[in-house]
Amino acid sequence: MSLLELKDVTKRFGxxxxxxxxxFAVEKGEIFGLIxxxxxxKTTVFNVVNGYYPPTEGQILFKGERIDALKPxxxxxxxxxxxxxxxxxxxxxxxxxxxxVSAFSRTDHRDEARAMALEATAFSExxxxxxxxxxSLPLGMRxxxxxxxxxxxxxxxxxxxENFAGLNPAEVEKTIAIVRKIHESGVTILxxxxxxxxxxxxxxxxxxxxxxxxxxxxxxxxxxxxPSVIEAYLGAAHA
Ligand SMILES: Nc1ncnc2c1ncn2[C@@H]1O[C@H](COP(=O)(O)OP(=O)(O)O)[C@@H](O)[C@H]1O
Ligand SMILES: [Mg+2]
Numbered sequence: 001m002s003l004l005e006l007k008d009v010t011k012r013f014g015x016x017x018x019x020x021x022x023x024f025a026v027e028k029g030e031i032f033g034l035i036x037x038x039x040x041x042k043t044t045v046f047n048v049v050n051g052y053y054p055p056t057e058g059q060i061l062f063k064g065e066r067i068d069a070l071k072p073x074x075x076x077x078x079x080x081x082x083x084x085x086x087x088x089x090x091x092x093x094x095x096x097x098x099x100x101v102s103a104f105s106r107t108d109h110r111d112e113a114r115a116m117a118l119e120a121t122a123f124s125e126x127x128x129x130x131x132x133x134x135x136s137l138p139l140g141m142r143x144x145x146x147x148x149x150x151x152x153x154x155x156x157x158x159x160x161x162e163n164f165a166g167l168n169p170a171e172v173e174k175t176i177a178i179v180r181k182i183h184e185s186g187v188t189i190l191x192x193x194x195x196x197x198x199x200x201x202x203x204x205x206x207x208x209x210x211x212x213x214x215x216x217x218x219x220x221x222x223x224x225x226x227p228s229v230i231e232a233y234l235g236a237a238h239a
Contacts, residue, residue: 001064003028003188004049004080004157009058009068011041011048011212018044020212022058026157031179031189033203033220035196037233041212042192043085046159049190050082053076062157076105081155083146085162085192091135095126098134102152120152123185124178140171147178157188160225164195176202196234200224208233 002025011019019041026032034042048055051072059140060068067075081102089098099117107113121130124147129137134145141194143163150158162174176198183189193199199206200220208216208223210232216223223229 002026002033002061003030003063004190005059005061006045006049007059007061009055009060011044011053012056017212019048019055019209021208022212022214024207024214024217026188026190028156028188030182031191031203031204033053033206034190034192034209035194035199035223035229035233036207036209036215040209042209043161044212045209046082046161046190046192049075050080050159059068073105076153076155079154079156081150081153081157082159082160083143083150083161083163085165087142087146089134089137089142089145089149092133094131094133095137095148096121096130099152102149105153115155116152117148120148121222123151123181124148125174140168140217143171144175144178145165145180147175149188151182155187157190158182160189160191162192162194164193164198164204172198173181196224 004026006022006024009019009022036042048052049060051070055068059066062078062080096117098121100113103113103116121127124144126144126148129141145170164175206220207214208224208229215228215232216226
């Protein structure tokens with residue numbers, strides 16, 4: 001049984017098909033990449049997987065059970081957490097408080113939530129930033145806070161939406177190290193990323209989307225050499 005499975009998932013917004021007949025399965029323990037040009041439907045895949053939107057058609061299974069009719073809160077409680085491409089922390093709360101808010105999805109006890117938040121901020125190497133207000137963080141640290149907030153939910157699978165965008169080279173290296181550390185701790189990862197060096201080096205398998213549909217699936221090497229991927233995505237990216 002796959003950890004996360006999409007079966008023929010379609011999401012339409014009015015007349016626009018953002019995701020069409022998407023089928024793929026993420027196995028426990030994988031780092032699975034999702035790539036494609038802007039507007040391809042990648043974030044919408046995350047939005048239907050985490051229950052933000054119901055799919056128009058198709059099924060989503062997590063640990064073999066249908067989750068496509070559940071709300072985000074129920075889905076995160078089952079062990080699926082995500083980060084957001086556009087980061088939106090609670091600006092006037094501190095880093096630690098922001099992470100505690102996430103931890104409250106897993107516990108009703110303040111002390112326990114605090115302990116989980118301390119652990120998640122340590123794991124994402126934000127100890128020195130815990131008492132800063134989220135609104136005062138530089139972009140790199142705001143992205144890091146997103147990771148810590150997702151980790152505090154103790155996920156079995158973590159969905160990362162462009163966590164590397166806008167980071168400087170040192171921050172990219174640091175974030176790669178943290179993502180690997182999360183993976184080594186037993187968390188399965190589904191990652192959307194435009195930085196080809198990052199996605200090619202950390203993913204075991206990749207799906208490439210274009211206009212909402214899957215155009216290729218395979219190892220990083222297979223996908224990078226696929227003519228349709230080069231034409232739809234890599235060629236344009238290199239141009
Ligand atoms: N809530 C929404 N309402 C209408 N259109 C949407 C909505 N969310 C996404 N879209 C559209 O769906 C398409 C895919 O968007 P998105 O999933 O954000 O792509 P990506 O993350 O690959 O850049 C785009 O054309 C986008 O404008
Ligand atoms: Mg997106």
